[in-house]
Amino acid sequence: MKGSPVPLVTTTRTGLVDQVIAQMRELVSSGEWPLGRRIPPEAELVTALGVGRNTVREAIRALAHAGLLEVRQGDGTFVRATSELSGAVRRLCGSELRRVLEVRRALEVESARLAATARTDEDVRDLETILDTRDAAVRERDREQAVAQDTRFHLRLVEASHNPVLIELYQGLSEAVLSSVASTFDAEGPADRHIGHTELLEAVRDGDPDRAVAEAGGFLEELLAQVGEDAASQSASRNA
CATH class of the missing domain: 1.20.120.530 (GntR ligand-binding domain-like)
Structure with a gap:
C-alpha cells in the first residue's frame, strides 16, 4: 500500500467521523483494503481525507471495536474482517x-x-x-x-x-x-x-x-x- 494513492474523497465538515467510518468500511467490504493487509498509515489518511488526526483515530477506534480493524502497536492497523457480522x-x-x-x-x-x-x-x-x-x-x-x-x-x-x-x-x-x-x-x-x-x-x-x-x-x-x-x-x- 505504501506509495499508492488512497481511493478516498475529501469529506464535508458535518459528521466527519461518521463519514470517515463509512468510507473506511466501504474500502474494507469492497476488498480495496484486503483482509489481513495493513491499511495506509495515519498521516496518509489525514491527507487523503482532509480531516484531523483525532477524527481518523476515532474512526479507526470505532472500526476496531466493531471487529473490522485490528490495531497492532508499533506495527500499524490491519483489516481483521470484512463486515461487523x-x-x-x-x-x-x-x-x-x-x-x-x-x-x-x-x-x-x-x-x-x-x-x-x-x-x-x-x-x-x-x-x-x-x-x-x-x-x-x-x-x-x-x-x-x-x-x-x-x-x-x-x-x-x-x-x-x-x-x-x-x-x-x-x-x-x-x-x-x-x-x-x-x-x-x-x-x-x-x-x-x-x-x-x-x-x-x-x-x-x-x-x-x-x-x-x-x-x-x-x-x-x-x-x-x-x-x-x-x-x-x-x-x-x-x-x-
Whole structure:
C-alpha cells in the first residue's frame, strides 16, 4: 500500500467521523483494503481525507471495536474482517476450529436443503465449474487454489438457496470458513483421500433435498470427527 494513492474523497465538515467510518468500511467490504493487509498509515489518511488526526483515530477506534480493524502497536492497523457480522463471528468463535465447523454445519445443511429445490440452471452451472476447478487443484496439489475454490463452492451453494438472510449470515462467516477449509486441507495427502462434493452437487442438481442434507451434513460430521481425533491425539501426546 505504501506509495499508492488512497481511493478516498475529501469529506464535508458535518459528521466527519461518521463519514470517515463509512468510507473506511466501504474500502474494507469492497476488498480495496484486503483482509489481513495493513491499511495506509495515519498521516496518509489525514491527507487523503482532509480531516484531523483525532477524527481518523476515532474512526479507526470505532472500526476496531466493531471487529473490522485490528490495531497492532508499533506495527500499524490491519483489516481483521470484512463486515461487523464477520468480526462478531471471529470474536465468538476465535480460532477454535470445532466451533466454526459446528456453525458451518448449521448453516450449510439448511442451505443444501433449500438449494435442492430453489437452485436455478445458472446456479448448477456455476457450482459445476467451481467444483471442477477445485478438484483439478486438488489433483495438482495446488493448495492455495484448492482452498480458495472449496470455500467458493460452499458460498455459491448457500447462494443457491436464494434465502437472503441465510446468505448474509454465511457471508459474515466467510473468513472463518476460509480458515477452516485451510486448516482441514492436507496438501501432501493423495487426491482420492480429500473429501469430495460431487455427491452433494448431484443431489442439489437432482432436486433431492433429503440427499442434499445427508451429503452436506456427512462431510462436516467427518471433519468434526477428524478434529476430535486430532485433539485427542495431541492430548495423549502431552500426557505421555
